[in-house]
Structure formats: C-alpha cells, structure tokens
Amino acid sequence: MKHPVASIPALPACQSASHGSRYASRAKPHRWFGARAVESLATSLCVLAWASAAYAADPVRAMPVDAFIDTLGVVTHVNYTDGAYANVRNVADDMNWLGLRHVRDYTPGPSAPFESYVFLAQRGVRFNFLVRSNIAESVDLAAQLNTAVPGSVAAIEGFNEIDNFPVPYRGLNGTPAGLAAQRDIYARVRSTPALAGVPVYDLTGYDLKSVETRAGSADYANQHAYPQNGDQPSYNAPHGGSWIPSAIDSIKKYTLPVVITEFGYFSMPQSGWYMIGVDEATQAKGILNGYMDSAAAGVKRIYIYELLDEKSDPQNKSGEMHFGMFRFDNSPKPVAHAVRNLTTILKASTTPRAKDAARSTLSYTLSDMPPSANSLLLQKKDGRFVLALWNETKIWDRAKGTPVTMPPARVNVDFGATARRVDVYDPLVSAAPIASQRDVRQLPIDVPDHVILLEVTLADTPGT
Known part of the structure; x- marks a missing residue:
C-alpha cells in the first residue's frame, strides 16, 4: 500500500475547551477517527510548500x-x-x-x-x-x-x-x-x-x-x-x-x-x-x-x-x-x-562547493506506513536530505499512570535514487548515528513512537 508522503494530519471539528489551556484539564477530550492525510488543510491555511501532501513518487520539496x-x-x-x-x-x-x-x-x-x-x-x-x-x-x-x-x-x-x-x-x-x-x-x-x-x-x-x-x-x-x-x-x-x-x-x-x-x-x-x-x-x-x-x-x-x-x-x-x-x-x-x-x-553539515547547486526535492516513497505515522523532509545547507519519520502509537497507560512502548512499524523507504550513504539517528539516544547504510535505494526501517531521522546523501549530492 502506498502512503502519502509528507502528509497533513486529518482535522476534525474542534471542541475548543479540549485543547485551549493547561488549566482545562476537566474538559472532555475530543474523539475522532480516520486517516491522517487531508489535503484541504493545505489550501485553507496556505500551508508551506514543503508541508503539502504529495503522493508516492511525486517530488517533495524539502523544508530547509x-x-x-x-x-x-x-x-x-x-x-x-x-x-x-x-x-x-x-x-x-x-x-x-x-x-x-x-x-x-x-x-x-x-x-x-x-x-x-x-x-x-x-x-x-x-x-x-x-x-x-x-x-x-x-x-x-x-x-x-x-x-x-x-x-x-x-x-x-x-x-x-x-x-x-x-x-x-x-x-x-x-x-x-x-x-x-x-x-x-x-x-x-x-x-x-x-x-x-x-x-x-x-x-x-x-x-x-x-x-x-x-x-x-x-x-x-x-x-x-x-x-x-x-x-x-x-x-x-x-x-x-x-x-x-x-x-x-x-x-x-x-x-x-x-x-x-x-x-x-x-x-x-x-x-x-x-x-x-x-x-x-x-x-x-x-x-x-x-x-x-x-x-x-x-x-x-x-x-x-x-x-x-x-x-x-x-x-x-x-x-x-x-x-x-x-x-x-x-x-x-x-x-x-x-x-x-x-x-x-x-545543524551538522559539510561545506558544499560554491559552483554546485543541490537539488531541493526528493521523490521518495514510503510503503506500509500506518495511519498513525508521518514524515517530514528537511534539507541541510550542504544539500543532504533528512527524512524525519515518527509513529504516534500509544505512549501512556492512563489507567496505571505508566509509560507504554508499542512495537515499531516496519516501513519500506524508496529514496527515488541511489543513496551513497544513509545515516539513521534517534534524538532520544544521542546525536550520533545508531546505524548506517551505503549504496542503497530502498531501505526497510523500524519507525518507533517518536521521531527518528534518516540523513540521506545521494550519489549525486554535490560537494560532500
């Protein structure tokens, strides 16, 4: 199944008391059902180009x-x-x-x-x-x-x-x-x-x-x-x-x-x-x-x-x-x-050659993304892309008052071109890579209940 890339969360009708303040804790939580991608939000809010919905294999413009x-x-x-x-x-x-x-x-x-x-x-x-x-x-x-x-x-x-x-x-x-x-x-x-x-x-x-x-x-x-x-x-x-x-x-x-x-x-x-x-x-x-x-x-x-x-x-x-x-x-x-x-x-980046111009879009595809997962494409000054992935599964047991860790989602990433190097980061762990791959176009990745980052150096990335 193909999943929308850089999708926008679905926006149900809002009950203002449910989200308006840290003091409104007695308000009944808003309940909603459905998928995360709703393209109409991009139009109604004039959402930035890099956050608009793009489907599999469409070029996605990266947010600097x-x-x-x-x-x-x-x-x-x-x-x-x-x-x-x-x-x-x-x-x-x-x-x-x-x-x-x-x-x-x-x-x-x-x-x-x-x-x-x-x-x-x-x-x-x-x-x-x-x-x-x-x-x-x-x-x-x-x-x-x-x-x-x-x-x-x-x-x-x-x-x-x-x-x-x-x-x-x-x-x-x-x-x-x-x-x-x-x-x-x-x-x-x-x-x-x-x-x-x-x-x-x-x-x-x-x-x-x-x-x-x-x-x-x-x-x-x-x-x-x-x-x-x-x-x-x-x-x-x-x-x-x-x-x-x-x-x-x-x-x-x-x-x-x-x-x-x-x-x-x-x-x-x-x-x-x-x-x-x-x-x-x-x-x-x-x-x-x-x-x-x-x-x-x-x-x-x-x-x-x-x-x-x-x-x-x-x-x-x-x-x-x-x-x-x-x-x-x-x-x-x-x-x-x-x-x-x-x-x-x-912020960590190399110094690109002044004569080179890096591409600003990436035609990546995410397969088997659950509706609870999302992505955001970023780009460093040196031209390398950073694909952020996160899966909003349950993290807290409200009855027991204890944390919950659900199994990660196995997602298949196709970068649309050969990546000379892919470094995987978990900000909850450290600022160093937790895994690295070389010369890949497709990569299976386990997406947990919090943000992980895939730093992608394409084979034709200039100056790196």
Whole structure:
C-alpha cells in the first residue's frame, strides 16, 4: 500500500475547551477517527510548500533545516524572580545549549529588570512578547528593547487565555474586553516605528465561534494545545484527542498563518482521565513529536511550555512546577537532551562547493506506513536530505499512570535514487548515528513512537 508522503494530519471539528489551556484539564477530550492525510488543510491555511501532501513518487520539496529550527520555540518566565528564572544567565545558557533562540514571555515589568531582557537579546534570544494589562507601557518597552538590540522582538502577542485570566478593558469584560484590547494592541504596534515589520499574534481564550474575522486585529491566528491523558500530540485514534490538528482546525476560518504559543506535558506521572502528567521519558517523546507535527502542518512557530521547572516541588504536589525542559536545579531532563540532539544533528553539515547547486526535492516513497505515522523532509545547507519519520502509537497507560512502548512499524523507504550513504539517528539516544547504510535505494526501517531521522546523501549530492 502506498502512503502519502509528507502528509497533513486529518482535522476534525474542534471542541475548543479540549485543547485551549493547561488549566482545562476537566474538559472532555475530543474523539475522532480516520486517516491522517487531508489535503484541504493545505489550501485553507496556505500551508508551506514543503508541508503539502504529495503522493508516492511525486517530488517533495524539502523544508530547509534553518527554517524548521526557526519554528521551534519555548516559553520562559523571566519576570518570575522567586524561582529558577531568577538566574537569567541559566536561561541564556540553556537556550544556547538547546540550539534554540525563540522564547515567549511577558514584556519587561516591575518584577524583572529591563537589563535581563537586554542580556538575553544580546545572546541571540528573540522574544514573542505577551502584552500586559497596560498596553501602552508594554508596547513601549518592547520597542525600547528592539531599539537596544535590533531584531530581538520577533512578535507581539495579545492577552493570554482570557477565559482563565480575564482582563477588564475600557469598561468591558470577558471576550468583548479581550477583542477590544487586541484591536488597540494591533493599532499601537503598527504605529510604532521601532516595531516596524514585527507581526502581531492574536490573543487566546476567547469564544472562537462568535468571531468570524481577525482583520485589523492580528497577523497570525493563535492557539494552545495540551495533549490530555498522556496522548500523542496528533494521532490517538480511536479514543483520544487530535490535539494539534484540532487546535489548527479551530482557527482555520481566519485564513491566517498559525502559531501555537503553548504546548507541553508536565513530567509528574499521573493516572486517570483528563490528566497530562507523564514521566520524563514520555514527555521527551511527546514534545519531539509535537515539534514535528507542528512543522509538518505548516505552523509558523510552536512554543513549548516551558524552559525551566519554576520552583522546587520534591513531593510532586503541583504539576505546574514540572513542565520544564530543565529541572528546578537546571539539570536537563530527557526532553532537553533530545532537543539538543535534534538541533545538533540538523545543524551538522559539510561545506558544499560554491559552483554546485543541490537539488531541493526528493521523490521518495514510503510503503506500509500506518495511519498513525508521518514524515517530514528537511534539507541541510550542504544539500543532504533528512527524512524525519515518527509513529504516534500509544505512549501512556492512563489507567496505571505508566509509560507504554508499542512495537515499531516496519516501513519500506524508496529514496527515488541511489543513496551513497544513509545515516539513521534517534534524538532520544544521542546525536550520533545508531546505524548506517551505503549504496542503497530502498531501505526497510523500524519507525518507533517518536521521531527518528534518516540523513540521506545521494550519489549525486554535490560537494560532500
């Protein structure tokens, strides 16, 4: 059986409460059935060319590695000065160690010195700034930072989860207040010269069904997606939620590019329904897969919640204190190692000869791919391709509160041409190859419940 290459997850009708917030854990998970490939999403969301559906033997345009890494973000709380974020140097070092640069945080405020943000910006961090209740002050401080360190402000975002954290505005409350504030945020950013070209992300937590357009309010539609019950990010048929696809589907009517400004799992294992607590190894699988699912669906950027465990919680009393990629003592969890391995593998390249031009498409075929599996084709600067494969089988037993490892899927890959070398990587294991093959066109590969990478050097790859 032939499987669509670089397929887009199927997008059922969305129940906004099921994916909108880490605080909505009592909401009933959305249930869906069916295959993962739906070409209509590419049209409705103007999905990037490399993420559009292509069938067996069709040339698939690769997403440049730099463009993929630029979709990867993480949430920080530099303004939380009574816990792990008080050491801003750790924040800078951790971001550099991960190989990431995009963070989402509130604009500078009274609890954190402006100099902390300058320090991070000078070390390559780019901010998506959440606006505080004082819109004028927030926008002005963002402009000041972008002036001090040009290019350090990547986006401005409206109020956060107004269903959970309502902000009164000009005599209004609830959704009307949030929508009115968002229009004013948009107008103020557009009229601030120091923020010229900086996009505005929509607010989150308003009633999507009652709002038909975001014209004059946002450049990017915005959602949050928190997989419940230890689910995978996108495929959990027949009894689980399609969290990232449902989040995208809920805002596709706005026909804007999409960002997901919160996504994550907390590493405090739990059992039962509606919980999202898993062990650290399962957290790593879910976040790696979420990064890939998001890019494959054409999401502009996804921010993992969050960089650090905010405060010490040795007795596991609060799941909120365990979302970090790093523990409270700044030691990396498995997810941090996995993300570092991922970016290290993708950034490693040789120097191509200037006169050579590498092809940008690959006519690969995947046979025997189950509907729970997916692929994304990337390309390094030196012309080598990286084919990411992952299979979203069950990873958590919600009744027992323990991890599950399902057998991998045996998939046959045809690269459409002879590959001089194929190196197989597992980011959960290391940044070194776990297997290598030479002079092959076809290769059987076992695809596990998390991302693996096939680095493909074709026989005619220039400069390698």
